[in-house]
Amino acid sequence: MSIAAALRFNPGDKVADIDTNATPGFDGSKSDAAPVQAERSERLAHLQELLFANNKAADDQRSVLLVLQGMDAAGKGGIVKHVVGAVNPMGVRYTSFGKPTEEELAHHYLWRIRRALPPAGHIGVFDRSHYEDVLIVRVHNLVPPDVWGARYDEINAFERELVDGGMTLVKVAMFISLDEQKKQLAERLDDPTKHWKYNPGDIDERLQWPKYQEAYQAMLDRTSTDYAPWHVVPSDRRWYSRLAVTELLITALEAMDLSWPPADFDIKAEKKRLAKA
Amino acid sequence: MSIAAALRFNPGDKVADIDTNATPGFDGSKSDAAPVQAERSERLAHLQELLFANNKAADDQRSVLLVLQGMDAAGKGGIVKHVVGAVNPMGVRYTSFGKPTEEELAHHYLWRIRRALPPAGHIGVFDRSHYEDVLIVRVHNLVPPDVWGARYDEINAFERELVDGGMTLVKVAMFISLDEQKKQLAERLDDPTKHWKYNPGDIDERLQWPKYQEAYQAMLDRTSTDYAPWHVVPSDRRWYSRLAVTELLITALEAMDLSWPPADFDIKAEKKRLAKA
Numbered sequence: 001m002s003i004a005a006a007l008r009f010n011p012g013d014k015v016a017d018i019d020t021n022a023t024p025g026f027d028g029s030k031s032d033a034a035p036v037q038a039e040r041s042e043r044l045a046h047l048q049e050l051l052f053a054n055n056k057a058a059d060d061q062r063s064v065l066l067v068l069q070g071m072d073a074a075g076k077g078g079i080v081k082h083v084v085g086a087v088n089p090m091g092v093r094y095t096s097f098g099k100p101t102e103e104e105l106a107h108h109y110l111w112r113i114r115r116a117l118p119p120a121g122h123i124g125v126f127d128r129s130h131y132e133d134v135l136i137v138r139v140h141n142l143v144p145p146d147v148w149g150a151r152y153d154e155i156n157a158f159e160r161e162l163v164d165g166g167m168t169l170v171k172v173a174m175f176i177s178l179d180e181q182k183k184q185l186a187e188r189l190d191d192p193t194k195h196w197k198y199n200p201g202d203i204d205e206r207l208q209w210p211k212y213q214e215a216y217q218a219m220l221d222r223t224s225t226d227y228a229p230w231h232v233v234p235s236d237r238r239w240y241s242r243l244a245v246t247e248l249l250i251t252a253l254e255a256m257d258l259s260w261p262p263a264d265f266d267i268k269a270e271k272k273r274l275a276k277a
Numbered sequence: 278m279s280i281a282a283a284l285r286f287n288p289g290d291k292v293a294d295i296d297t298n299a300t301p302g303f304d305g306s307k308s309d310a311a312p313v314q315a316e317r318s319e320r321l322a323h324l325q326e327l328l329f330a331n332n333k334a335a336d337d338q339r340s341v342l343l344v345l346q347g348m349d350a351a352g353k354g355g356i357v358k359h360v361v362g363a364v365n366p367m368g369v370r371y372t373s374f375g376k377p378t379e380e381e382l383a384h385h386y387l388w389r390i391r392r393a394l395p396p397a398g399h400i401g402v403f404d405r406s407h408y409e410d411v412l413i414v415r416v417h418n419l420v421p422p423d424v425w426g427a428r429y430d431e432i433n434a435f436e437r438e439l440v441d442g443g444m445t446l447v448k449v450a451m452f453i454s455l456d457e458q459k460k461q462l463a464e465r466l467d468d469p470t471k472h473w474k475y476n477p478g479d480i481d482e483r484l485q486w487p488k489y490q491e492a493y494q495a496m497l498d499r500t501s502t503d504y505a506p507w508h509v510v511p512s513d514r515r516w517y518s519r520l521a522v523t524e525l526l527i528t529a530l531e532a533m534d535l536s537w538p539p540a541d542f543d544i545k546a547e548k549k550r551l552a553k554a
Contacts, residue, residue: 053473053474054473056473056474057472057473077367080365080366080367081365081366081367084366085362085365085366088357088358088362089357089358089361089362089366089369089371089402090354090357090358090371090373090404092366092371094366094367094369096367125366127367182551182554185551186548186551189544189547189548189551192537192540193537195334195537195538195539195540195544196330196331196333196334196537196538197330197333198540198542198547200542200547200550203547203550203551203554206554207554260469260470260472260473261472261473262472263469263472263475265475265477267466267472270466270475270477270480271463271466273477273480274459274462274463274466274480277459277480277483277484
């Protein structure tokens with residue numbers, strides 16, 4: 001089975017059963033993965049150029065949106081650096097969603113999300129997203145239950161609108177074990193070049209893991225739709241999660257059936273003009 | 278002399294005298310440059326991480342803005358792909374400025390520029406910029422001479438404000454010969470995977486080269502300030518222009534004297550908390 005197919009969340013799947021150390025759809029080791037990653041990164045960069053070119057030359061309105069969710073230290077930053085970093089920055093629109101600002105809080109929770117959507121021909125990357133509004137918001141009761149409870153359907157309707165507008169959503173939930181998270185946070189404490197990545201609040205969130213599991217389960221159950229399914233990426237092995245997200249993006253782009261757009265000008269006539277110019 | 282020093286525009290320098298095929302500050306060949314480029318790209322990525330880290334952990338408000346100007350096919354896109362592409366997308370804010378939209382035209386010409394400025398801790402990349410408002414606008418008389426004529430001082434005042442706010446501007450004017458431009462445009466016409474990059478309007482602009490030379494000369498003369506100097510990058514050899522812009526960014530970042538920010542939390546206490554969590 002392909003990596004993308006193996007990672008798709010299916011109704012009934014349980015968060016508690018996720019083997020965070022597994023490598024679904026890939027039989028090899030870390031050293032086997034390295035050359036595969038290099039080759040697949042090139043494939044991804046090629047497909048991104050096709051997406052961009054089709055918008056420029058043929059007004060193709062389609063786009064891709066990668067949504068990254070996961071607990072602290074699950075490796076979202078590594079995906080951005082290594083997977084997104086392999087494609088041309090010209091075609092990427094990256095946004096990190098942190099604690100909402102006052103201005104953001106004064107608007108509907110989807111306001112800041114809509115403003116950050118990728119333009120046609122681009123790959124958008126959401127490092128956290130509107131799903132925080134049913135994750136941290138739910139765990140900490142930042143709004144009443146009937147308010148966050150209504151958001152699952154609202155999000156589905158919002159994403160339906162995006163998909164109808166030509167956007168392909170690649171929704172990725174990265175899962176690490178509590179042990180692996182401890183190891184990662186300890187590294188941030190031990191290494192002075194990683195202190196800036198450490199946030200004491202991460203431990204507070206860690207202590208809420210059972211509540212987060214519930215919130216993730218509800219999120220996956222209620223917002224993994226046919227048109228915008230979730231993918232669950234076991235992320236204890238970072239080399240695997242990077243390869244997996246690369247494959248998910250490639251699968252999304254390949255489904256768009258892209259090829260080089262035909263010239264929208266008269267090639268012969270332009271050659272003549274250029275020769276004389 | 279370092280590459281950065283060799284490229285600095287000095288009052289009195291003439292655009293007509295630029296040797297677009299030269300490699301100022303670098304004595305080697307293309308194959309000599311390859312390992313240097315690899316090593317310097319890593320250095321740049323490291324410095325960008327320091328800039329980002331200091332904002333996150335120490336609220337350092339500084340930022341960098343790379344401004345790329347040059348005729349069509351001068352290689353701006355290659356700089357974005359290869360030089361900017363070497364740093365973490367998380368810390369980059371890329372904007373391409375094309376023909377202004379109706380909304381943009383309804384505002385002051387610096388309106389769209391201000392909206393695209395990099396946040397603190399980021400490297401902004403302007404692929405074309407406010408300088409189009411004294412280049413294409415001047416060449417085609419899109420506004421009366423007294424209007425574009427006033428813009429040099431306006432731009433200097435604007436950039437003074439940016440620099441006072443903690444931004445380092447790296448202004449790069451890329452120059453290719455008319456022969457090299459013809460070769461590049463011909464390649465776009467010959468190669469079906471490059472047709473999307475070709476724009477018949479490029480030939481119209483090419484025919485205005487003498488007028489553009491005048492406009493570039495005035496731009497360099499009037500807006501190369503102590504606080505935001507221009508650098509002239511000979512760009513017939515793409516391997517050189519990439520190395521040169523890499524060096525210009527490194528020089529700007531090194532002048533910021535960045536090091537890993539100290540922890541803004543009690544490391545020992547956090548280690549204890551983590552052990553128990």
